[in-house]
Amino acid sequence: MTRPSHLGTSPVRTDAPAKVTGTLRYTDDLVRPGTLHAAILASPHAHAQIQSIHTAAAAAAPGVRAVFTGADWPGILIGLYLGDKPPLARGNVRHHGEPVAVVVADDEAAARHALPLLHVAYAPLPALGSPREALAPGAPVLHPGMNAYARIPDILPEPGTNIANRTRIRKGDTEQAFAGADAVVEGEFSFPPGDHVALEPRVVIAEYGPDGRLEIDSSTQSPFEVRNLLARALGLPERRITVRAAPIGGGFGGKAGIMNEPLAALLAMRFPGRPVRLANTREADMLSSPGRPGLQARVRLAARADGTLLGAEIEFLFDSGGYADYAVNVSRAAAISCTGPYNIPNVHADSLCVYTNHPFATAFRGFGHIELSYATERAMDLLADRLRMDPADLRAKNLIRQGDLTPTGAPMDDNTGDLPACLAKVRERLRWDSAPHRRVMPDGTIRAKGISCFWKAPAIPTFTDAGAVLFFAEDGSATLSTGVIEIGQGAHDGLRMLIAEALKTDLDRVRVTRRVDTDLSPHDWATAASRSLFMAGRAALDAVADALDQIKQTAAVPLACAPENLDVAGGRVFLRDEPSRFLPLEKVVLGYVYPNGNSIGGPVIGRGRYITPDLSSIDPETGAGKPWLEWTLGAEGVEVEINPADGAIRVLTAACTMDVGKVVHPALARGQVVGAMGMGIGYALTEGFVFDARQTVRNGSLRDYKIQRYGEDPDYIVDFVETPQADGPFGLRGLGEQGIVGMPGCLAQAVSLAIGRPVTELPMTPECIWRKSREAAP
């Protein structure tokens, strides 16, 4: 019995009807009767001492139940990897937008109405506006209590400084490499922190029951991490906490770390039996909850005259803002992948996560890789200029291949993707070798191209896991339960296709549960790191295998054969050699019932599990180890048009080719890549916080913070290469984030070529391009 494969087809996604009709229920659609509403007062200062907070007037306002400040929870510190954050500021505020007080009222209007009645006296303090300022001698130490903060062993803070983490890579002998080089280039590159701007602002509804159990509904990417974080922060054991997650309206990493759950939980514990809702306004989502880190980077490269890379000296200073959250691990991930996808035998890198007085930072799409890629790609461009080489040729000469050692010293394995093929495809798409890279058009505008290569590995715990449970209904259809959150990426649809493929059944006979509930769903690390289809996919296939065993066990009795002689396809279980002897699945999956009523078997419940194998932590002195699971490799390129009169820029074409192992759903895969590329264009050209001299944010609302819009898109060209990932389900590897990684690099190369000056800062707004183009030629 042969049937066409589901893999490589693009069925309509299962949540499309609900999404396009506006009926999908997000977390904030779950408000229950009796809910209390919380509203946060945010600091207008980036760095200040709180001298007093007068709450009496607000507390007396109509409908207000209570007002809380940092003093209400003197002992509590929250942090995923480094416990550094009080639920409300205590003593000092460390960034513009930091929550300093919260009002709880009968409705949201009453809570917001009371906010202006709160009177806070601040004594402003000098504010740290960049990692370099924060590392300068004499800079104020923002977290003097760091020594006592709880942390995981992989994070290495340096108490007494503003360094929340330092990850070192020491591979080979860089001194010798630089001494023997024909060419050495050095550059400093930077960009400011910014926001994810997910469509759905963060929301949490917490309820503390009279039974002492805490129940949380949250717009989170990682319900199990939230449970774990709450357990540690509040001293409640996990068994007393339930976290539920509905589909969310975009995460991009911003809903993976610390959000409002701890504060909402603490509020709920003050009002047992009443749900407490804490919903961010857009402005609070941008400033009070975490955004993405900024970066100051210095990269030195050493090469032979023919372009062969010999060594790299790298310093990444991540701007983590007032608190560390996931940014500590972002800095670690950037160290592990610090060279970009190039074979560099000698590497000396220090990647630091540094506290400043900017809004605090967490994971962002690409997780350290978009940041490092921008810096290393810019340095590669400087080297190409120095050697007068085609930047694509320089990259082609140094691409990492199977057997090469990554910065942590572990070899690229048999599953290494075909990066040369990716780069060649992008060259072809951009007509790189058949048309000039820079042209002055008749109207005076300049068109220029840029090209970059990228890699990304998930930066995950060594014990990252995924569970899957497969159960069946009376009609023989299968339901998969996992811990994967639908964040817009379409992972549930991908999982459905994997299951249908493995069960050899129609797609409409498989569904994936939409809501995740830590009491009902199997454990899953988090919906992050482009890992869901890979890891939950592996667990799902494991669950299918287990379910098939049970189906065959039950069916073998009435079919009077050995279970191993049975096969399952097309909704039937049948004898492999005699397919006309079969039972429909609906007669087996809940147990088989004989004509006389006797029954055997019972419900089939497939159990599947996965845990990352063979990963290790890295050596704190040298970075040696194997912390990565799989690499997604690719190349990207753009053509831009610049008006030299005023710096106006338009992206005409953007091309991406990446090796994803196996394309499961081409339309969703393209959608993920195009979305990521568009986000990368915004990152490089328009986004990022603008600060004043006191480090308050000048563009903390969507009135002023501009993201890409429909209609501003270039022509996107997306291609895939399929070199199978042997341990991935059906050979696939992650692709959700990767399309963003190479975009800032190739855009900066194109702009630099257009104006004849090397760009070193993002975002490349028209004014910045105009200003740069007026600098003296290098």
Next chain:
Amino acid sequence: MIAADIVYLRPETAEEAVAAWTRHDGARYLAGGTEITTAARRGAAAHDLRAVIDIKRIPEASIHEICGDCFRLGAALNLSDIIDGEAFPLLNAVLRGIADHTVRNRLSLGGNLAGLLPYREAVLPLLLADASVLTLAPGKGEAPPVRSERRLRDVFDKRLLLAPGELVLSFCIPLDAPEWPWSHRRKTRTSAVDYPLVTTAAVRDADHRIRFALAGAHPFPFRSDAVDAALSEQGPDALPAVLETLGPLRDDSRASADYRAHLLRTMIRAALEELA
């Protein structure tokens, strides 16, 4: 969310609207509501928002017709309606630069001119066309409200100069103005859907003289006879003097004064070429 109880009134005539304003302390006239609601949401209204008077049901504030040698546009018309009417190409070009289509379905002509935001780009074509404005102001004491039609340039200095409670009903634009050659340019920091760094609008009038107005470069729109005369008589040679006349330009998180000055020079030159 607007966390306040607000009185909402929807009068049928201009006289009722002005009477309502007199009765309700702190009342504001409402058409599109975008500025009032966003400011109130941020808790940043100029004063407590207690009552709004919706003028969209007042027929003479939604007028869109030719009367004699001019055509009249109601202050409550939304920008999309005006654009669809295709009466005044320069006005349409300017309005299309403001916000995006969905928001233009709400923004009103009067609101754009009388609002608190400093751009007020819709006023540029009206200043160039030498339009007039019809208003109704509350009378003193028990006196009936006062209707007056005045030359817009006489009551617009950086902003519309209105008496307390004075309601803008409509604008009257001479019929020949849409026939003049025109130029419109607009530059933003990045996205086109943003406030302007500089917007320029210019026409060559029936006497072949240049009329020029700009917004964004200052915290207010600007037109002056001196600049018109210089540009008409000296063309691009007048640029240094014109920039002198325009004085210091805005310097903010969107752009530096330098860059605005550079844009302004480029844009004026381009406008003059276009109208030459």
